[in-house]
Amino acid sequence: MSEASTRLDRAILQLSAVVVLGSITAMLDMTMVTVALADLTRAFGVSVTTVQWVNTAYLLSIAMVLPLTGRLAERFGSRAMWLFAITVFLAGSALCGTAWSSESLVVFRVVQGIGGGMIVPLSMMILMQAAGPERRGRVMAVATVPAQVAPIVGPLLGGLIVESVGWQWIFYVNVPICLAALLLSRRGIPDDGRRERRRLDLPGLALLSPAIALIVYSLSLTGTADGWTLPLVAGATLLAASVLYALRAPTPLLDLRLFTYRGLATASVLSFLSRLSIFGALILMPLYHQEVRGHSALAAGLLLAPQGLGTMLALPFIGKLTDRIGARPVVLSGIAVTALGIFAFTQVTANTPDLILAVSLLIWGIGIAAVAVPVSTAAYHGLPPALIPGATSAVTVVQTVGASVGAAVLTAILLEQTTRYPGLPAAAYADTFQWILGFTVLTLIPALLLPARRPLSA
Numbered sequence: 375m376s377e378a379s380t381r382l383d384r385a386i387l388q389l390s391a392v393v394v395l396g397s398i399t400a401m402l403d404m405t406m407v408t409v410a411l412a413d414l415t416r417a418f419g420v421s422v423t424t425v426q427w428v429n430t431a432y433l434l435s436i437a438m439v440l441p442l443t444g445r446l447a448e449r450f451g452s453r454a455m456w457l458f459a460i461t462v463f464l465a466g467s468a469l470c471g472t473a474w475s476s477e478s479l480v481v482f483r484v485v486q487g488i489g490g491g492m493i494v495p496l497s498m499m500i501l502m503q504a505a506g507p508e509r510r511g512r513v514m515a516v517a518t519v520p521a522q523v524a525p526i527v528g529p530l531l532g533g534l535i536v537e538s539v540g541w542q543w544i545f546y547v548n549v550p551i552c553l554a555a556l557l558l559s560r561r562g563i564p565d566d567g568r569r570e571r572r573r574l575d576l577p578g579l580a581l582l583s584p585a586i587a588l589i590v591y592s593l594s595l596t597g598t599a600d601g602w603t604l605p606l607v608a609g610a611t612l613l614a615a616s617v618l619y620a621l622r623a624p625t626p627l628l629d630l631r632l633f634t635y636r637g638l639a640t641a642s643v644l645s646f647l648s649r650l651s652i653f654g655a656l657i658l659m660p661l662y663h664q665e666v667r668g669h670s671a672l673a674a675g676l677l678l679a680p681q682g683l684g685t686m687l688a689l690p691f692i693g694k695l696t697d698r699i700g701a702r703p704v705v706l707s708g709i710a711v712t713a714l715g716i717f718a719f720t721q722v723t724a725n726t727p728d729l730i731l732a733v734s735l736l737i738w739g740i741g742i743a744a745v746a747v748p749v750s751t752a753a754y755h756g757l758p759p760a761l762i763p764g765a766t767s768a769v770t771v772v773q774t775v776g777a778s779v780g781a782a783v784l785t786a787i788l789l790e791q792t793t794r795y796p797g798l799p800a801a802a803y804a805d806t807f808q809w810i811l812g813f814t815v816l817t818l819i820p821a822l823l824l825p826a827r828r829p830l831s832a
Contacts, residue, residue: 684739
């Protein structure tokens with residue numbers, strides 16, 4: 375295999391630029407909102423638990439549309455669905471900016487999440503189909519740029535916007551970005567020609583989407599309210615029914631037979647655990663800096679920037695390294711680096727030097743890159759091109775559910791620890807970060823099952 379055959383040519387780079395512009399809207403929004411949570415609690419006069427649903431509702435709506443995305447892309451084409459997703463996200467963003475209460479904001483976030491939920495898997499479908507197996511590591515490094523730029527730009531931009539013009543503009547700022555993405559996408563994304571006339575799996579949708587919503591809802595209630603067991607049991611029952619149905623249905627909404635591919639199955643477990651930790655930390659860290667350290671939203675954004683910076687510095691090397699030596703050794707190294715970065719946060723006090731936290735976040739960010747890119751690449755190991763849309767939907771469902779569970783569970787743990795340490799909020803955060811460290815170490819088990827070698831050319 376020659377160097378020329380694996381080089382990212384101009385066409386792929388141009389396509390990547392258009393896709394990244396569209397993808398970054400959803401990722402920026404998610405990170406900007408985390409910095410604004412403290413201001414939203416004050417603006418609406420509600421608790422952290424209540425305002426957390428601004429994020430959870432967004433993630434739940436994403437999880438509910440993800441199983442549909444691959445099927446819709448097969449039927450209408452990935453280009454048409456891409457334009458639709460960005461349009462819905464634009465409308466949802468504009469509505470969020472007009473919210474008058476926490477309840478209305480949660481509802482509008484659901485609309486926004488419908489578009490945002492389709493954007494991420496569609497971006498991966500478009501790029502993976504254009505790249506081919508021999509260039510997937512490098513293209514995946516490009517595809518993950520929005521997720522890595524967002525932690526740098528999002529908190530800074532969000533903090534600046536909240537302090538200068540108000541929280542409403544963390545949503546309004548998406549409008550011009552989406553308009554630019556729509557304009558460029560109409561000419562820059564080719565029609566892939568997919569028009570498969572398969573019936574929509576309504577029974578599968580009726581079982582899977584409520585199952586995910588009920589399970590995450592019940593987890594968000596643990597430690598904070600009674601009555602969480604009923605939705606958990608109901609969600610688990612629906613999930614079991616959806617699994618049995620999917621195994622027997624000829625064309626299920628979420629094809630579980632895809633998980634017979636070792637790379638996809640292992641990458642899914644890793645994605646769930648890593649997203650649980652990453653998104654849980656994304657919620658905790660801004661709150662720690664604002665509630666414990668007394669920093670402003672802008673200062674909290676600045677203090678979180680080293681994590682995204684570390685990831686961005688590592689990305690150019692991780693993609694090439696994954697293509698060269700395979701996913702397993704890169705991911706194992708990344709988990710070790712991530713655990714090292716997290717450790718300092720398990721020891722935080724109200725006076726921990728900012729320099730120590732910044733260096734730890736930089737290390738943490740490098741570890742995130744070393745896990746995210748190889749795991750995303752390994753998910754497609756050995757997959758025929760025709761299975762890429764379905765596999766992308768499956769992986770993104772797992773990732774989003776992991777993020778939802780992480781936000782719900784770690785928020786509940788934090789509230790429980792706050793009760794355990796009255797008057798000592800720093801200790802509550804330190805103990806909660808120990809849970810994140812534990813989830814990170816747990817990822818070592820599935821990482822050992824990753825494919826040891828890089829994928830062969832098709």
